[in-house]
Amino acid sequence: xxxxxxKEILTSIRQGETKSRDWVQQSLSAIEQIDGELKSxxxxxxxxxxxxxxxxxxxxxxxxxxxxxxxxxxxDNIVTKGVRTTAASRILENYIPPYSATSAxxxxxxxxxxxxxxxxxxxxxxxxxxxxxxxxxxxPYGKEYVPGxxxxxxxxxxxxxxxxxxxxxxxxxxxxxxxxxCGCFGLKPTYGRVSRYGLxxxxxxxxxxxxxxxxxxxxxxxxxxxxxxxxxxxTSARGQGEIDFTAGIDVGVKGMRIGIVRNLPEEGxxxxxxxxxxxxxxxxxxxxxxxxEVELPHMEYAVATYYLxxxxxxxxxxxxxxxxxxxxRAEASGVIDMFERSRSEGFxxxxxxxxxxxxxALSSGYYDAYxxxxxxxxxxxxxDYDRAFAHCDVILMPTTPTTAFKFGEKADNxxxxxxxxxxxxxxxxAGLPGASVPCGFAGGLPIGxxxxxxxxxxxxxxxxxxxxxxxxxxxxxxxxLGVAE
Numbered sequence: 001x002x003x004x005x006x007k008e009i010l011t012s013i014r015q016g017e018t019k020s021r022d023w024v025q026q027s028l029s030a031i032e033q034i035d036g037e038l039k040s041x042x043x044x045x046x047x048x049x050x051x052x053x054x055x056x057x058x059x060x061x062x063x064x065x066x067x068x069x070x071x072x073x074x075x076d077n078i079v080t081k082g083v084r085t086t087a088a089s090r091i092l093e094n095y096i097p098p099y100s101a102t103s104a105x106x107x108x109x110x111x112x113x114x115x116x117x118x119x120x121x122x123x124x125x126x127x128x129x130x131x132x133x134x135x136x137x138x139x140p141y142g143k144e145y146v147p148g149x150x151x152x153x154x155x156x157x158x159x160x161x162x163x164x165x166x167x168x169x170x171x172x173x174x175x176x177x178x179x180x181x182c183g184c185f186g187l188k189p190t191y192g193r194v195s196r197y198g199l200x201x202x203x204x205x206x207x208x209x210x211x212x213x214x215x216x217x218x219x220x221x222x223x224x225x226x227x228x229x230x231x232x233x234x235t236s237a238r239g240q241g242e243i244d245f246t247a248g249i250d251v252g253v254k255g256m257r258i259g260i261v262r263n264l265p266e267e268g269x270x271x272x273x274x275x276x277x278x279x280x281x282x283x284x285x286x287x288x289x290x291x292x293e294v295e296l297p298h299m300e301y302a303v304a305t306y307y308l309x310x311x312x313x314x315x316x317x318x319x320x321x322x323x324x325x326x327x328x329r330a331e332a333s334g335v336i337d338m339f340e341r342s343r344s345e346g347f348x349x350x351x352x353x354x355x356x357x358x359x360x361a362l363s364s365g366y367y368d369a370y371x372x373x374x375x376x377x378x379x380x381x382x383x384d385y386d387r388a389f390a391h392c393d394v395i396l397m398p399t400t401p402t403t404a405f406k407f408g409e410k411a412d413n414x415x416x417x418x419x420x421x422x423x424x425x426x427x428x429x430a431g432l433p434g435a436s437v438p439c440g441f442a443g444g445l446p447i448g449x450x451x452x453x454x455x456x457x458x459x460x461x462x463x464x465x466x467x468x469x470x471x472x473x474x475x476x477x478x479x480x481l482g483v484a485e
Contacts, residue, residue: 101198
């Protein structure tokens with residue numbers, strides 16, 4: 001894997017071997033050299049990044065600050081005061097937020113240095129970063145392949161070594177799926193673990209911010225910085241207290257119970273991915289973990305459930321983009337015409353598709369038949385996981401049914417695109433934490449192992465992932481687009 005880890009950078013800065021400016025300049029140079037082809041960034045601000053690094057080097061940040069001097073990137077749906085934030089949509093093309101998201105504020109307070117904002121599927125709606133209104137991000141392992149989505153820009157930037165970590169958002173797999181496609185570590189925390197204040201909403205009951213990193217330990221360091229209750233977010237969890245996610249990460253998996261899903265849907269599952277995941281499970285079993293079978297009987301209904309609930313919430317959330325208060329406003333002869341033109345010109349086809357589906361599902365006469373039944377199925381899916389976790393500590397399965405696909409391969413087939421999230425969606429419906437850790441390669445493209453745990457048990461996920469990272473034995477392949485070691 002390209003580049004240095006967060007832990008390595010922090011150690012170097014704290015020991016006085018390097019300064020923040022060194023790492024920020026290195027990141028900016030890598031972006032200048034590589035991102036012309038990769039196209040992972042929508043905005044890079046070298047001047048602001050170097051100024052921040054200089055302030056940190058001059059003592060603004062504590063020597064023990066969690067992320068002192070470490071460069072990072074933010075997905076472009078996390079608002080940043082005074083810095084353009086577009087959600088990769090024409091309707092917000094020139095939007096300059098008057099405030100910053102809580103997660104962005106926490107990274108700044110921890111001494112991190114933001115170098116830019118990353119590309120994404122428009123309003124986080126997509127699984128390939130092809131729906132961005134501005135550019136298509138390439139997969140670092142092959143320019144003709146997608147990086148996954150919707151957080152494809154963040155995943156590609158980390159995998160290529162442009163930044164040591166980046167934040168993304170996960171509504172139905174949008175951190176874990178691109179992490180699997182790009183060969184990096186991606187963590188979706190429990191719903192409510194990280195504040196959503198300042199995250200441009202797609203589906204409010206499903207969205208969660210989380211990190212892309214090179215290792216599980218790096219993800220633990222970043223999670224330490226961004227987690228915690230936030231009074232600005234009514235869905236932010238209370239009563240979790242101070243947690244150090246790095247503590248106990250290296251104790252191994254001996255005695256842990258690993259759940260394997262007996263009825264896992266395997267239609268469309270690449271045999272190479274199945275074999276790699278089974279090998280990873282054997283590796284953990286040989287290290288002392290106990291493997292048990294569990295059942296998730298309603299998992300096969302998760303995609304259908306998600307694609308009623310998520311568009312319904314999107315329909316409501318995106319109603320605010322009307323050309324009146326902020327964002328794109330089209331020239332028109334009247335108010336109604338202005339609404340229609342602004343939204344027609346500002347939204348892409350995938351966003352329009354989901355707004356229409358969601359509005360239909362919420363409409364009179366169809367609410368009970370579709371949206372209400374989807375919420376009932378969501379409850380059943382959550383109960384399935386509750387029962388499964390009575391018998392195991394974590395559940396392992398593939399992150400995706402296939403490796404990264406080529407640009408355009410699924411763009412005209414929404415159903416095939418949606419089915420790519422079959423293994424990631426249930427965790428969002430149930431509010432669970434989940435992560436994807438690289439577990440092999442097929443045809444030169446990365447494979448992801450997904451690890452799920454009980455709500456607010458990210459420590460078990462990180463413990464298993466860290467143990468596996470020390471044990472895995474497959475030959476690591478370098479990305480085609482990436483910084484030199």
